[in-house]
Amino acid sequence: MEVVKEISEVRGFINQSEEQAVGFVPTMGYLHQGHLALIEQAREENELVVLSIFVNPTQFGPDEDYEEYPRDLERDLELARNGGVDLVFMPDADKMYKNNAATKVEVTGLTGKLCGASRAGHFSGVCTVVSKLFNIVNPTRAYFGQKDYQQVLVIKRMVEDLNFDLEIVTVPIVREEDGLAISSRNKYLNQAEREAALVLFDSLQRAKELIDNGERNAKAIGEVLSNKIEAEPLAEIDYVSIVDGNNLEKIDQISGRVLIALAVYIGETRLIDNLVVEV
Numbered sequence: 510m511e512v513v514k515e516i517s518e519v520r521g522f523i524n525q526s527e528e529q530a531v532g533f534v535p536t537m538g539y540l541h542q543g544h545l546a547l548i549e550q551a552r553e554e555n556e557l558v559v560l561s562i563f564v565n566p567t568q569f570g571p572d573e574d575y576e577e578y579p580r581d582l583e584r585d586l587e588l589a590r591n592g593g594v595d596l597v598f599m600p601d602a603d604k605m606y607k608n609n610a611a612t613k614v615e616v617t618g619l620t621g622k623l624c625g626a627s628r629a630g631h632f633s634g635v636c637t638v639v640s641k642l643f644n645i646v647n648p649t650r651a652y653f654g655q656k657d658y659q660q661v662l663v664i665k666r667m668v669e670d671l672n673f674d675l676e677i678v679t680v681p682i683v684r685e686e687d688g689l690a691i692s693s694r695n696k697y698l699n700q701a702e703r704e705a706a707l708v709l710f711d712s713l714q715r716a717k718e719l720i721d722n723g724e725r726n727a728k729a730i731g732e733v734l735s736n737k738i739e740a741e742p743l744a745e746i747d748y749v750s751i752v753d754g755n756n757l758e759k760i761d762q763i764s765g766r767v768l769i770a771l772a773v774y775i776g777e778t779r780l781i782d783n784l785v786v787e788v
């Protein structure tokens with residue numbers, strides 16, 4: 510496994526790979542089982558696997574956790590090596606963003622909803638860095654986790670609109686045994702918060718039960734979900750949304766591909782989770 514910091518080194522590596530399929534896994538590091546599932550699938554479907562580790566400053570708001578975001582490079586490199594990664598790209602922020610950088614990539618519409626509504630500028634930061642990474646790595650396929658459902662939808666739209674020549678592959682959410690969706694931010698939770706955090710998964714399961722039993726009224730399901738979360742003293746809802754899974758528009762009736770998405774503060778930690786149902 511090669512580990513490089515310079516853009517020119519990534520290009521050199523890719524150019525000498527003679528048109529083999531390149532699977533790309535962009536991450537902010539602090540790798541966990543969710544990232545390993547992306548790496549595993551990339552490994553299965555491509556000759557080369559490139560992993561980026563870059564805590565991207567432009568996708569964090571001024572009051573968010575950029576400085577505290579967990580980092581453990583040594584462990585990341587070990588996990589990457591064991592996962593069969595060929596190249597790790599871990600640029601410094603000043604190399605990714607020159608002082609005079611004046612270009613942002615903005616996807617409109619989709620980014621005003623769900624997480625975009627409460628995290629101004631977040632998706633512009635994501636789209637800008639992901640475009641830059643795509644231009645640097647030039648992958649055949651790029652792998653993203655379904656936990657960030659909106660991120661995947663936004664990136665797919667960007668890829669289509671800007672004619673990037675690659676396939677976006679979505680990998681299912683990886684969960685702890687008790688159901689909590691695995692996330693780097695779970696590290697912030699103390700024991701009581703870790704227990705309270707289960708309310709995200711449990712409430713999604715409750716929604717699924719209702720739908721399986723024939724409930725089709727989105728508002729009624731949303732109320733049950735919200736009540737369940739509000740009953741947890743350590744939880745505070747950012748949003749509970751039941752939307753069309755293709756365009757994130759609000760729906761009245763459960764029909765077609767439906768996304769049930771949550772963002773909930775557990776103590777100070779904002780967690781997201783979701784469930785997709787096809788009715």
Ligand code: PAF
Nearest residue numbers: 535536537565635638657
């Ligand atoms: O999902 C993430 O970890 C980040 O948003 C990404 C795609 C690596 C861009 O910084």
